[in-house]
Amino acid sequence: MFQNKYKGLNYNFFKWTHGPFAQEIYIDSRHLINNGFIEENSEELRVSEKGLNLIEELTEVFTLNKDIISYMDRIVRRFGEYDADKIMNATYAFPVPGAKIPISRIRKGDLILPKLSIEQAEQSFYINDDWMETLKILFDPYLYSAINTSISEMKSDRGRPFKPEIRLHGP
Helix, strand or coil: CCCCCEECCCCCEECCCCCCECHHHHHHHHHHHHCCCEEECCCCEEECHHHHHHHHHCHHHHHHCHHHHHHHHHHHHHHCCCCHHHHHHHHHHCECCCCCCEHHHCCCCCEEECCCCCCCCCEECCCCHHHHHHHHHHCCHHHHHHHHHHHHHHHCCCCCCCCCCCCCCCC
16 A cells, blocks of 8 residues: 555554564554454454444445555455465565565564655545544543433433533632
8 A cells, every 4th residue: 555655544564573563553453442343352353243333334434435445455355364474474575665675684673664644645544524523432432421321311301401500710
């Protein structure tokens, strides 16, 4: 994707012991697990029912970004059946972007794939402001729970009317 200037997932990848490494992926996957979109067991990560529902809700976003999704699908079809060693060997055979040496010949910890900026990209994965706000709510457990509680209370006629609280400052 980087070579073709497609901006999808956007991480800095470094050469590491067992293949390309990006710390942000661990942070993002932990966030998805903590919010119930991914389930974790000792052997794998799996999309949860909640995650599948979110994917279904995001159909509009995926359709809007069909060229990038199609590109990612081609990558998954090509490498999806590979085990970790085979993926690492295939990846490390590629040249370092902007250089003519294979990734396998550079030092561990060296940057092998930088983030692609919006200015550099010919195509970017786009999420409009409305969807960004929706995702912020979905990824904030406190806010998500508060909204669901409010909706549930309104449906059961236990909702309370809004009463603004006026606070006066001073003596």
